Amino acid sequence: MNHPLIVALDFSNKNEVFQFIDQFQDERLFVKVGMELFYQEGPQIIQEIKDKEHQIFLDLKLHDIPNTVYSAMKGLAKLGCDLVNVHAAGGKDMMMAALEGLEAGTKAGEVRPSCIAVTQLTSTSEQQMRSEQLIEATLQESVLHYSLIAQEAGIDGVVCSSHEVKILHHHLGKEFLTVTPGIRLNSDLVQDQKRVATPDEAREAGVSAIVVGRGITKAEDPYASYQAYKQAWEGVRI
Numbered sequence: 142m143n144h145p146l147i148v149a150l151d152f153s154n155k156n157e158v159f160q161f162i163d164q165f166q167d168e169r170l171f172v173k174v175g176m177e178l179f180y181q182e183g184p185q186i187i188q189e190i191k192d193k194e195h196q197i198f199l200d201l202k203l204h205d206i207p208n209t210v211y212s213a214m215k216g217l218a219k220l221g222c223d224l225v226n227v228h229a230a231g232g233k234d235m236m237m238a239a240l241e242g243l244e245a246g247t248k249a250g251e252v253r254p255s256c257i258a259v260t261q262l263t264s265t266s267e268q269q270m271r272s273e274q275l276i277e278a279t280l281q282e283s284v285l286h287y288s289l290i291a292q293e294a295g296i297d298g299v300v301c302s303s304h305e306v307k308i309l310h311h312h313l314g315k316e317f318l319t320v321t322p323g324i325r326l327n328s329d330l331v332q333d334q335k336r337v338a339t340p341d342e343a344r345e346a347g348v349s350a351i352v353v354g355r356g357i358t359k360a361e362d363p364y365a366s367y368q369a370y371k372q373a374w375e376g377v378r379i
């Protein structure tokens with residue numbers, strides 16, 4: 142993965158999606174289709190976006206028993222996305238089933254989508270994690286633990302916040318993908334996110350890909366905002 146800035150297409154219908162995408166005539170984007178859009182427009186939205194030659198992260202965060210996740214991933218693999226995800230809390234067997242489903246559903250001659258596991262949502266604080274999930278470890282320890290079981294299951298990487306990336310690199314190596322939402326420019330509102338970072342901080346932490354939604358899609362000038370995020374994210378990578 143070549144350090145993409147992934148734009149979260151959190152829109153409720155395809156008119157809004159294409160109004161947004163059509164502003165980027167000269168750019169091949171990496172976009173994220175999440176639950177809001179997928180549940181309302183269905184699987185055909187994926188092909189319509191692919192027809193415009195954009196790369197796709199299908200973010201449905203699967204979390205169910207291994208058999209169900211296997212079958213769901215087998216179906217999703219046929220859509221030909223670049224990246225999909227599961228919740229690491231579903232467990233190692235479930236993550237292995239997800240990968241087997243993806244292998245089974247990928248068309249001959251095509252590469253299976255990369256699969257990453259959500260560790261602790263970026264909208265979760267350490268205090269919430271402790272009181273609501275009854276996890277006594279620190280948030281970093283919990284993210285590291287989920288990442289370790291994801292790696293043992295053969296998963297390609299994780300979704301976490303930029304704050305946990307250095308410790309993941311230390312224990313899991315730099316090849317293991319780290320995809321971080323909760324990205325904000327200093328001038329942006331934090332909204333419902335808890336563990337946020339700027340694009341520069343994410344780059345300095347060595348993040349593989351950042352995910353940006355409202356900071357771009359709800360900006361007065363989405364194209365200018367995308368360019369501002371991209372510039373900050375690309376900076377000078379070491």
Ligand SMILES: O=C(O)c1cc(=O)[nH]c(=O)n1[C@@H]1O[C@H](COP(=O)(O)O)[C@@H](O)[C@H]1O
Nearest residue numbers: 149200261262263300322323352353354355
């Ligand atoms: O899996 C994700 O993409 C995800 C995981 C996570 O821990 N936090 C998180 O915010 N996301 C997604 O990343 C996007 C962030 O959007 P903004 O907060 O608007 O930038 C949303 O589409 C979320 O669904």
